[in-house]
Amino acid sequence: MPNDTTVTASDTTPVSYIRHTRVGVIRIDNPPVNALGQAVRQGLVDALQKALADDAAEAVVVLAAGRTFIAGADIREFGKPPQGPLLPDVIAALEASTKPLIAVLHGTALGGGLEVALGCHLRIALEGTRVGLPEVKLGLLPGAGGTQRLPRLAGIERALDMITRGHFVDADEARRYGIVDDVVAADEPLTMGLAAAERLLAGHYTPRTTGELPAPTADGDALQRYRAQLARDVPYLFSPFRCVDAVEAATRLPFADGLTRERALFSQCMDSPQRAGMIHAFFAARGTHKVPEADPEATFATLALVGDHALFTALAAPAVKAGIRLAVLDSADGEDIKDVEACLVAPDADDHQCRMVRNALPAGTPWVDVTTPQGTPATQPGDASLVFSPRDPSQPICELVDCIGDPALTQTLANTLRRLKQQVVVTRDASVIAALDTALRRALGVTPDVQAAAWRTEGWDLSPWLAGETAETRTDEPSAENRRPLDLAWQQAAEAISQAGQVHRDGDIDVLAIHAFGFPAHLGGPRFRGRAA
Incomplete structure (x- = not known):
């Protein structure tokens, strides 16, 4: 393709517009996950207007910078008064575009991100992409057309499964279900998007307006089955049942009326105490590993493991992926103890072995007893405990009881455990569990x-x-x-x-x-x- 590029938007905004010969590109760049904050929503509207006004652009690609497409809403806006443009209005503008819009998906397209893609006229995914509508996990339902557009593409059964359970599907499944139009092996979205646009303009792809597709055939059996299953499995939850009601509206109402019904059900979920509780729990889980006034980034490169514990087996694969060396110590001799920066000690570790290892480690090396609530030892100054779930010790949740007395060391240990795929909660002095x-x-x-x-x-x-x-x-x-x-x-x-x-x-x-x-x-x-x- 000739390298004829025209820039028509400022690089200081999270959404920009640029044209490559006859293909316009709307690019979202809002690190780390391109969340749909107000600036992004406004930027999409503004960039679309530029694309529509650009007579040389015959097709338009919507893509995102970084490691993912749009991964959902901007959680910083949760609980605040909504600021326009609202996402349903943004998606309606995209869907009404007089030029074909191609959504190029990579990483994840979740929640509002998938709803944006559903509002485009063609969806192309890189291999490895995952898509989903997980709003139910926050006590909500997709409120920007997801319950009306997804059933038109994937059918009632698949839409119910994804929306009521918050399930993700991979790119190949998404293509099989009709959610995306093609899956392509490519290294980055721009090259793939430009190629897809050229294929569309050459007639190899057929753009579709999702909201204009025929309403999905009413499947009373599926609706009844899902309601019965929810009544059996999660009768205490509010939003999954509203999700079924919204999907049912797609089968019974004209598209515009279905969107209105979806929004009313979304408002019911927003007003539910369950939504407040689940969003509180979501936010609370994000920073449990943080120690005030400590370096949030540092990690250990080498951990010693003493004794035989199921946790150590569970840590092995994440350690390889994270580049952290796990030194399983049978004694205080040999190269394994070299460069050890912290030591995790299993409940069944031999006392003599522990003394030998501890004496061999440099003074001040964090010493962490892995234990259960009933077995929690009285932590000594300079030590810590790692306490696991009394319900299921295999769960990736652990409490790091800090008696180390050094915030930087404690934070580094917590960061390391987090990189080992543990949900770490740092507490002080005695076990909260x-x-x-x-x-x-x-x-x-x-x-x-x-x-x-x-x-x-x-x-x-x-x-x-x-x-x-x-x-x-x-x-x-x-x-x-x-x-x-x-x-x-x-x-x-x-x-x-x-x-x-006891808690931060x-x-x-x-x-x-x-x-x-x-x-x-x-x-x-x-x-x-x-x-x-």
């Missing part, structure tokens, strides 16, 4: 079967703490009042932990409750519950 476990067991000691049955209606399985109790055999109707004693016990324990200064952030307690104990995420966690009460 152990305290929560004690509070739970004490509260259950009065009427465990009644409380377990009641909490099961909220999706929490307490069987790991029942020790043979038979909550399943109860026939009386569980009530919110039956949940209250345990709810209050959690809140009181969370308040005591916060007041004692109150939300860390909620993250541990949800991920380590299975506390229902749609309730936000015990600390969130206490504030909302």
Whole structure:
């Protein structure tokens, strides 16, 4: 293709427009994941207007810089008054374009990102791309046309599966289901996009306006089956049922009316307490590894492992990918101990072996006991504990109890564990997991079967703490009042932990409750519950 390029937008905006001979390119550059903040939404509208006004542009490509296409909404806008242009209006403008629009997908196209792509007239994906509408995981539903456009492309069954469960599908599946039009092996989006545009202009691709496609055939069996399945699996959740209602609207209403119905259901989800709880839990989980006033980037290059523990096996593959050396120490001799920067010690490690290794390590090397709530040792100054879920120790959630006394060292250890695919929560002085476990067991000691049955209606399985109790055999109707004693016990324990200064952030307690104990995420966690009460 001749190198005839015309720039018609400022490089200082997150969305720019540039033309390559007869192909216009709208490029989104909003690191790290090209989230759909207000500036991006406005930029898309402005760039589209430039493309439509550019008489030399016969087709337009929409793509993104960096490692991914649009990965969703800008979470910094959550909970704030919406600023125009709203995403449904942006997508409507894209779909109404008089020039064919080609969405070029790479990395991930999630939530609003996929909805933007659905509003374009052709979708081309790089190999390895994943697409999805995961809004249900935040107590929401796709509110920018996803529930109306996806069924027109992929059919009712596939749309229900993706939207009610928040499932991602890979590029090949997406092509098979009709979500994308082609999957291409390419190194970067621009080359692929320009080639796709030339193929479209040569008649090898057929652009389509998704909103003008025939409404999907009503599938009452699928709708009924999904409602029944949700009633069986997650009867306590609000948004999945609204998702089914929205998809059903695509089969029964004209496209514009379906969009109106989707938006009304989206507003219902926005007003739901479950949405507030799930978004709180989402935000809380993002910074649990951070130690105030410490270097957020540093990591260790070499960790020593002493003893035999399932965690060490789980760490092996992530360590290779992260470039972190794991030195499994059987003794204090040899090259394996060279350059060790921190040591993880399994519960079954031999005392003599531990003394030998510790004496061989440089003074000040962080020493971390891997343990369970019931086995939490009294941490010594300069040491730390890594405490795992009492519900399922294989879960990638761990509490790093910091008695090291050096914020930089603690942060580096937390960063390293995070690179090893662990959800790390840094706490201080004593184990929060152990305290929560004690509070739970004490509260259950009065009427465990009644409380377990009641909490099961909220999706929490307490069987790991029942020790043979038979909550399943109860026939009386569980009530919110039956949940209250345990709810209050959690809140009181969370308040005591916060007041004692054991956590850097109150939300860390909620993250541990949800991920380590299975506390229902749609309730936000015990600390969130206490504030909302």
